[in-house]
Amino acid sequence: MAQEPRIDVALTLREGGAEPTRDELAELAGSLKPEVWFSTPLSSAEPAAAGREPDFTWDLVGAPYKGQAATGKAAVYLANSKFGIKRPFIFADGFNYGESDLPGLFAYFNQPYILGKAGFFDQLLSQGIDVIVLGFTERHTHIQANAEVAISAIQRTIAERVSRDPLTVGGVSMGGIITRYALAKMESDNADHETATYLSYDSPHNGAWIPLILQQMAYFFEDFTPAGPDGVKQADLIRSPAAQQLLWAWVENSKYSGPVATASELRKEFLADLARLGNFPRRPRLLGVSNGRRDGVGRPLPAGEVAFDWQALVASATARFQADKGEKKAIGGMHLGLAMRRSTTTEVPALDGAPGGTLDSFGKVADALKAKIAEEYRSGAFVPSVSAAALAFDPVKWDVNLNLSITDADLERGHLDEVAFDDDNTEHSHISVGLIDWIVERITG
Template identity: 30%
Template sequence: MKTTLLYLMLLASLCLSAQQSTNTSFGTQMSSTFANLDKTRVPYGMLSDFSMEFTALPAFQGTLNDSSYVHPGTLKQLYKTLLFSRVTTSTQGFVPYNNFENNWENARKKKTIVLSGLFYRYSKFLDNAYPDKITISNNKIYDKYVNGIWQNPYHAQKAFAISPSTINYKSLDMLVKFPASLWYSNVGSQVQSIQINFNDGGGYQTLNPGHEKYIQYSSAGVKIWVYKLTLSTGEILYSHSKINVDMGISSRPYGSKTSHTGDRPGVDTLHFTATTPHLGKFGNATVLINYGNTVDQIRKPLIIAEGLDMGAVTSPEEPFGNSDIENFENTVLASDSEELGDIVNANEGILNDQEYDIIYVNWSNGTDYLQRNAYVLQEVIKWVNEEKAKVGSTTPNVVLGQSMGGVIARYALKDMENKGLPHDTRTYISHDAPHLGANVPLGYQFAARHGRSQYVQSPFQLLAGDVIVPLFNDGVGVSDYLELLDQPAAKQLLVQRVNTNYTSDNITHLEWQTELRNMGYPQLTERNVSIANGNQCAITQGFYPANTLLSINGFAKTGWLTDMLTNFTGYGVYANNAIFLAATIFTIEPGFLFGLLPGNSKLTADINIKALPAYGQTAQIYSGKLTFTKKLLWLININVNLTDRSFDPLPIPCLMIISLGELSLRVLQVPQ
């Protein structure tokens, strides 16, 4: 559980808006090389040879193959490449890149899949453009005339792609929307219709921009959506994407007495709002209830406080965020323990077999202030006690907090005691909770900050503004995690946090730790239990001070940040890779983890991430050098040194042995 939290913190560090470093060298070199070319003759005012290619445009010309699957990251890479191919200040079919991203993000909401797509016509140099149709002198390109007749060196091309807003969805039914504002084209008048085969047995269904359609599947699994674009000329182009559809949860409002439908796990739901504000705002949560031995009655409650849930930020489509009661129960059942299984699941045909009523507290904002969610948990506990009293149950509660939820539950219970409010809790269980804070290796934080801060500028403005886009764009859409590290929970929990200036910013964490330490632990429970995911056999994390955690030396791709994630070894290769890879179904597809680049473009990376040196010593923990090379017409080299930075460790706390009070647990805090 804590491993998951640490991984999510790393994801967050990837996406915080760092100090922007904009490289203008590429645009300057391209402007010089193409300065003498008559750009008014370039078809559609777009030339792929002029662009910084973030992905391979030829893979998306309307035919289906293993390299042409489109996910959110792919669509962003395509749009950036096309945006940079403009050889004039024409705005036809384009919006600023920030608008492209923000329009999509703002349209996302629960139980809805939002499509975005593009269709552009552009041009490229013919294979025999040089020397037959252009001339080159001193690395500059000129138009060629033969007997006063201009030689056309261009070949018309097309790019078509559509993507859903997410690659995973936990429900068999969904609303698919295709807002007109999310369809981009410089030749929109040529489009006759768009049809989609949702892989639901219904064949192609018309869904033009500005329309929506309700889709329902009979089974879970990987669904391949095929998009069919019909042009006014009769020409047909195709695009496709994959989405992993999970069965999800069948839910009904608490007290409705209606039956659950289908084979999906059934729960009752009830929304809660805190009555105590924190910093002027009230927290919210949805409780998911899986009854034990008596349906519609709570008699023996096990209250689960969920951990860090980024769903409100990264997966707004999901009804219950990134984690829910189904994840919890599946984890318990995966233990193969019959005793644990009986807590959350009844064996068919055995009377009174499920031991507890599961009350799963699903935060509306799983990255909010810990105090705010603690106050919501207090309302849930009070309600559970009232429900027990209605049916005559005197069984005290068991409150289990997962990861961050363990800290929230501790705060909630002790605060109730301080206020004289009965929580009627027999056992408080802290499951792998970061009571002292969470640690993400500083080398990874520096790398994430460095990579995320790299921007490049196009030679031509758009709408009277400079065209500046992020250099890296991951397959899973790193921008989905934008500013997550600035979310309150992350700032409160992260022990060492690298800010946008590449310095330490731990004020919020220290303030929280002081408040939590002064709060203490619940005193009116019979037992406080701590469970830590770890190893009791003296097996280390697999590295030592100053060891190399990641080294990339050679050609990279525009999905480099994802590459870094999949090699995140700071807390165990298998665990972290499993978390990341489980989030996607595209890992076997070329171009998912690594953005595809055409053969004439290369991104060279020299990246080294190391563990902290031994205490009292100083050594470099991160260095990153990136170079982009583009070969025009296999003759002209465009070489751009994008960035070259390195960092030593920040000042960090000493190693400490701290007593956790009533938990009777001693912990060695390692600031790596």
Template identity: 35%
Template sequence: MSKPVVNIWGTPEEAAPSAAPAAPWNTKWDLGNRHTASGTAWVFYSSPGEKTLKRPVILSDGFAPGGTNIDDLYDGLENGQYPFISTLRQAGFDIVLLGFADRTASILDNAGIATECIMRAIVEREGDARLTVGGFSMGGLITRYALAKMEAQHMEHEVSTYLSYDTPHHGAWLPLGVQAFAHYVKDNWGGIGKPVLNSFSNLVNSSAARQMLRWHLETATQTTLDVADGQHQDRIDFLEALERVGDWPQRPRLLGVANGTDTGSGNNIPAGDTAMEAYGPHLIGRLDAQGTGSRTVARMDKPGQEPTEIRTTGFPELDGAPGGLFPLAPALENAANFGIAAMLAGRVNKTEATLTHNASTFVPTVSAVSSDRIDNHDALYSKIDSERSDLHDFKCATTNEGHTTMTRELGEWIVDKLKEA
């Protein structure tokens, strides 16, 4: 799989720093003086000689540890399968990449930064061309809420097109076993001076993750979960806030793309199949791919303690569902979600774990195109019905590929749609 635009896990403290080449931005805006959050917008004019915005396209970064690294963000957009930024610029668009000082902060807080960026673009713009505003992964939720709130407050955003790129409109999926495993490792072997053993549990419990994940485990002690449960109060509060401002912006056309297929064809991870096993002197663990019925999806065993099991009831086969796959982390030997658990087990036992499946689905297609709930097994594995989507138009990938991967197929579709405006 090619590099994702948004690297969910980021880079651990002891890993090598990013080697991405410097992004050739023209100017930047420091944002957030009037907000609890802060951020930066990097502006790429349509041609080197330009000094003003004429056709602004604002694209928001998504969820990841720490603050936005503009070089990494630009690298994922430009130097993968498709040169998205330079193609847009050649078509006469000015690109504004919006980043945040804390990408794990509340979506509602960072939406204030997005609003400030939109207003700044209107002031800086020459002429009256309408704006395009959107984002990658959680960035699509940030800008969706920002635009809807501006309309609810009777603010003129001058946006003609909203664009989401593999955004979890109906929630993201992180296997409950992976969440529990991260918490279990932190609780038993983490602590001061052990950033990797702590970091993934901390990330799962961040404000943004609690709002974005459809099912969330805060600790490894919540051992049974029904499909109807598991929605964190932060997510409930976020969805209520979104509903209060109209749920979606009403004025722009709503476009979206998904890194998953629209045919109902999944990624061939069998439900119930063992994804990761660890056998060592300190930790014995096993994670299984999510299946239907009542089943154990995780078991963790530390000598001298009672084993911990995570059991689920009524869940669909989410790990193998059509959708954008959990991104690989190059700094962690290309580990994805189950791979992260294997890496943690290896750190604890000082011996390699057995990894059968590395990356499962992260954003199901039905979530990315906002056509159905991700707890509906039949909807997950059926052909997408465009009439059920909240988007006016969308494009799905031909194969299930890495979440937020910028491909020629999806990139060209977006450029063509923006040219139509």
């Protein structure tokens, strides 16, 4: 019987070591950056992309989930301010920590991505489509809670629309999962979402990946890192409900040994809720784009090899790229004073080099530790192409070839009606000419 994917952590004492002094700990704390690890703020390289102010903004409150109501905002940009909302396109923010930056989100997706051509949102506006950018007060909370905020936005849009044109609804990254859940729930509740097209932009339909060794480091060094604004700590995103629900493999602390694909009850609960709702909405046309390639060619990251090796006076950290399955394969370790961790994984695939939208996760952690890392080692897969394309495979077992050359037949067996892929494995949420042109053609056609 095949073993389930798991992690094992050896807790040992460092030979010849000593507990660090107060001064040594203070020096270590001073060298670590006070920031939330793995956050991915979107920003535009072109300040002019943010030049337009929304016509109006809505404050949104979702129906309570587990006794608490999530909140958010929507910024409404009208194609023609004289006519009001006629052809609405709701686009939701994705995975991150804290409150959405709606001006930043609009600016990022509206930046000119090719000389002489308008940005994505400006193209839609020029063709009579009203753009509604949806954000959340706590992007890191439960997906189900923020889906209620998305439902509120859909209902508000329908109520204020001055035409009978159907909606287009979707989002980037986790925003595509939030709106997928929202539309499916409305159908389950017999509520008419009046949506003809759903769009996901590099959304992890079957899960995302942040290397397990890097998750462990976030926890391990957190107590020695100054808290950021409002007392936020570096592991707050990785321990958040959103991360637990989104990541295929997750660990709860730096000492955890056990299964990784079912480590969080929140992910199991979320997948069960999705299945109860039918997994995807049935009425809209389902579109998706991936920042990864479809031909099975990933990033040339050597599985099991060292990505960075950091040595300080009282601490150290070694991160290896995820090994390809096998039993008790080394993924790295860390120490502080006498405490040491040495981690291995069993039957975890080499996800870092998989085709897909990338995240500079190794680079972010190396920078936080002030460790040296080769430029080509900074980024690995975050949303594998097979996940963004919503191929038909088990989101817990991940019984899929990560390096699959995705055929039209594979897509036909999947959950989306149409999928577009990037020409290369680009940064997660990257604005690609091919992807944007493909989306515009289908939304405006």
